[in-house]
Amino acid sequence: MKKLYLSKTDKKIFGVCGGIAETYDIDPTLVRLAVVFLTLVTFVAPLIVTYIVAGFIMPRKPQ
Numbered sequence: 001m002k003k004l005y006l007s008k009t010d011k012k013i014f015g016v017c018g019g020i021a022e023t024y025d026i027d028p029t030l031v032r033l034a035v036v037f038l039t040l041v042t043f044v045a046p047l048i049v050t051y052i053v054a055g056f057i058m059p060r061k062p063q
Contacts, residue, residue: 005061014055 007018010028017035021028039047
């Protein structure tokens with residue numbers, strides 16, 4: 001089972017999208033585009049709140 005961590009290297013705001021991309025081995029730009037699209041479709045607030053909460057509760061990657 002894969003463990004989800006915040007990204008240390010591919011980080012724009014909190015590293016949530018970069019962490020998801022690293023975990024599932026996909027392009028982080030695609031993850032960011034999906035987040036922007038979903039944010040617009042869900043009328044902004046739900047996904048932004050989820051992103052901020054994820055940024056605080058996701059663990060940092062151990063070294």
